[in-house]
Amino acid sequence: MVIALDGPAGAGKSTVARAVADALGFTYLDTGAMYRCVALAALTRGEAPDRVATSVRIELTDAVRLDGVDVSAAIRDPEVSAEASRIAVLPAVRAALVTRQRELIAAGGDWVAEGRDIGTVVWPEAELKVFLTASPEARARRRSAQTGAPYEQTLAEQIERDARDGSRAQSPLRAAADAICLDSTGLRLSEVVAAIARLARERMANRPALS
Template sequence: MVIAIDGPAGAGKSTVARAVAQRLGFTYLDTGAMYRCVGLATQRSSEPAATVARRIEIEVGERVLLDGEDVTEAIRAPGVSEAASKVAADPEVRQALVAKQQAIVADGDWVAEGRDIGTVVAPDAAVKVFLHADPEERARRRAAQLNLDPQDVLAKQRTRDERDSSAGRSTLQAPEDATPVDTTGLTLDEVIDQVVTLAIEAKEIQA
């Protein structure tokens, strides 16, 4: 079974996906980390981003490995976040990473989160959830996570939202067959409970 969790930056996708995977005994797939790896590798290379995306080896789990190097912390730097958003706007980069992601989730039970998961990466996912929150709340969460100024994060977030909604992407809009969850006024446990309930219901239907 695949649980697809989509939504914009700061909506809580990573935190929720990790917790849901742990509670259900599924494996967590952070697709955003893969784009961050391409962003980091592109910063280090003179090659086009698409070439880098096809060439590099990425391992995503408790630690993130880029061609064997542990880059778990390095890919969370603000500059890498910006680079990841830019390379994600390249259709060839997305094509290369989607192929890698689809191969990963082809077998087993997964909680996959990121952008375009329910529409492109795993369109046949048994459960599709779209997490969203007020822009100010998303910026506050990201700023607290990275110890940055909330207003600066909000300004960069608006730019990223515009870029992520272009180039044929619709990352700020829930797929028609996804369950939207507004996390603005919810606790983490409340959000996790909603997603776990959807997964249990889907398993019962499959059975």
């Protein structure tokens, strides 16, 4: 089974996806980490992002590894985050990473894949699609608490990123037509995770029996 979890920046997708995967015994696919790896490699090596996207080796296991080196902390640097947001709109970068993401999922197994275009582009066949969102203010507060950046600055950057993600020519941020929209503004993490896990179990229970 594949659970596609999409939504805007600051909606808590990574935290929720990881917790849902743990609750169900699924594998968590952090597509955002892949873009951050490309951004980090481009910044540190001075190479073009489109070239990096097709040449680097990215491993998403117990840690995020870039060409064998653990970069779990390095990819969360604010400069890397900003660069990842910038390169994510580049068609060549998106095409390269979407291909990698599809290959991982197609290899089999149960996945919770999170990003901004999982249910619309990467894996439209997902059995459960959830579009996780929250009010801009709630998302900015969460991100500010996570990074330590001032709230007003975080809110302004987030509004800019929302506009960029929603208007890009390739894979714009939008909910799939058959996605379930879940607003987490007034919900605790445990409530969001329980809701998605319940939906997944219902879908699995309603699968046609094999003949």
